[in-house]
Amino acid sequence: MKVTVDEDKCCGAGQCVLLAPEVFDQRDDDGIVVLLDAEPREPLQASVREAADVCPAAAIRLSTP
Amino acid sequence: MTETLSSDEPQAGIPEYPMRRAQGCPFDPPPTLRDEQEKGPLTKVRLWDGSRPWLVTRYAEQRALLADPRVSADITRPGYPSQSSSRSNSIGFILMDDPEHARLRRMVTAPFTIKRTEALRPRVQQIVDDLIDDMLAGPNPVDLVESFALPVPSLVICDLLGVPYADHDFFQDNSKTIINRDSTDEQRAGALGRLAEYLDRLVGEKLDRPSEDLLSQLAARVGAGELPRGEAARIGVLLLIAGHETTANMIALGTLALLQHPEQLTALRETQDPKLVAGAVEELLRYLHITHSGRRRVALEDIEIAGQVIRAGDGLILPNDIGNRDPRAFSDPDRLDIHRDARHHVAFGFGVHQCLGQPLARMELQVVYSTLYRRMPTLRLAGALEDIPFKHDGSVYGVYELPVAW
Ligand code: HEM
Numbered sequence A: 001m002k003v004t005v006d007e008d009k010c011c012g013a014g015q016c017v018l019l020a021p022e023v024f025d026q027r028d029d030d031g032i033v034v035l036l037d038a039e040p041r042e043p044l045q046a047s048v049r050e051a052a053d054v055c056p057a058a059a060i061r062l063s064t065p
Numbered sequence B: 001m002t003e004t005l006s007s008d009e010p011q012a013g014i015p016e017y018p019m020r021r022a023q024g025c026p027f028d029p030p031p032t033l034r035d036e037q038e039k040g041p042l043t044k045v046r047l048w049d050g051s052r053p054w055l056v057t058r059y060a061e062q063r064a065l066l067a068d069p070r071v072s073a074d075i076t077r078p079g080y081p082s083q084s085s086s087r088s089n090s091i092g093f094i095l096m097d098d099p100e101h102a103r104l105r106r107m108v109t110a111p112f113t114i115k116r117t118e119a120l121r122p123r124v125q126q127i128v129d130d131l132i133d134d135m136l137a138g139p140n141p142v143d144l145v146e147s148f149a150l151p152v153p154s155l156v157i158c159d160l161l162g163v164p165y166a167d168h169d170f171f172q173d174n175s176k177t178i179i180n181r182d183s184t185d186e187q188r189a190g191a192l193g194r195l196a197e198y199l200d201r202l203v204g205e206k207l208d209r210p211s212e213d214l215l216s217q218l219a220a221r222v223g224a225g226e227l228p229r230g231e232a233a234r235i236g237v238l239l240l241i242a243g244h245e246t247t248a249n250m251i252a253l254g255t256l257a258l259l260q261h262p263e264q265l266t267a268l269r270e271t272q273d274p275k276l277v278a279g280a281v282e283e284l285l286r287y288l289h290i291t292h293s294g295r296r297r298v299a300l301e302d303i304e305i306a307g308q309v310i311r312a313g314d315g316l317i318l319p320n321d322i323g324n325r326d327p328r329a330f331s332d333p334d335r336l337d338i339h340r341d342a343r344h345h346v347a348f349g350f351g352v353h354q355c356l357g358q359p360l361a362r363m364e365l366q367v368v369y370s371t372l373y374r375r376m377p378t379l380r381l382a383g384a385l386e387d388i389p390f391k392h393d394g395s396v397y398g399v400y401e402l403p404v405a406w
């Protein structure tokens, strides 16, 4: 699984950090998403998929290499 | 003539919005919303001014449209389905579009990150424990709204913003006028004006004597020429209102709902598992859905969705309360079940305007629901459910009073 994030779209609501803190973080000064792990392995993938689904700004993209 | 009228005006079948809840079902959305949801994802409603915006009732279409950049939250655009004749935007970025919305929202996002709100948890726990100590030492029965549900989020947002809590009567009264659906335009404008003036004065004070709070950070941007002072005050108004009214209603209405479901209240009281508490918060947010006046938007371009075409300039009303009860997204949606996975609810809206304060609201509610019933194990309603005054008239739903005993 490959993850990319779009900082321009992100509205900093933090849903991804709540669901998968191993993979996502937020910048301290404006809350915008920071990708910690672009190729998360199991067992993290289910929560990454959930994060992409609930991200309100469609800022998280998943692909299978 | 008559013929043209009757073919052009098939209004008999078009329900009015907002709708009434059913007598005796204070936790459920109005039955007409469910009827409309069954008819199809997009129908039409009639507003106070005779306009007929789209009504979007299903979860999938609500999320798709709220996240669509062709959909605008700008109240000043023609076609926006306004709640009243007032179209001025005097409460910050909630009624603006990107890129201006994003620029302003990012200025105040830092204190609402997951990390920063987690760091506040001990302070919130202290506030909650102190208020419970006071209740236990005071008269019994008591109004839970006045003694607990309103003070918890008000104290928290005052700390965070740098607003003196001693002024809480002033800002709570004015907030009430602003979110009451029955307020006249003049009343609402007056209340907004008073709050804006108040926040403007505070921003001025922070310019001279900054401290560690969010208003001081906004004041610093004003000082640096990045932000007009009036805009800083309007953002302050938005955060102050959004920060206390919503959470307060979730505390009181959530407690009332749990008192009607005693086995779930017991499960919450007896658990040591923070995951169960967090899950209960999500389910109560879904089930109660307190922001019950619908998200309001206007289409910027033609949009094809669910076999319909929304035209540029058409108004949209998206009541997330019925989206949260869509059987296509939640099984047995009208049942409160704190053990279900409700995390994909739309109680905080969807799209770029999704609630900025949601990490804070979640944390506050987790602390409250895991503490109040444990420390007051015999908590019960003092009186009958029929006598509780519900906020049918507010754009945020809840109860005006909640008499409880223990
Ligand atoms: C349980 C409590 C809460 C609920 C149910 C709630 C609900 C919502 C909803 C539905 C929206 C979206 C409005 C729209 O799309 O038109 C929203 C936006 C917002 N909320 Fe909350 N909220 C809560 C607590 C808070 C708190 C504690 C704050 C803290 C200051 C807050 C600040 C905001 C702000 C600033 C916005 C505007 C965001 C934007 O336009 O980008 N809310 N809230």
Ligand code: SF4
Residues within 6 Å of the ligand: A005, A009, A010, A011, A012, A013, A014, A015, A016, A017, A024, A031, A032, A033, A051, A054, A055, A056, A057, A058, A059, A060
């Ligand atoms: S869930 Fe989406 S919008 Fe929210 S912080 Fe993560 S990437 Fe940004």
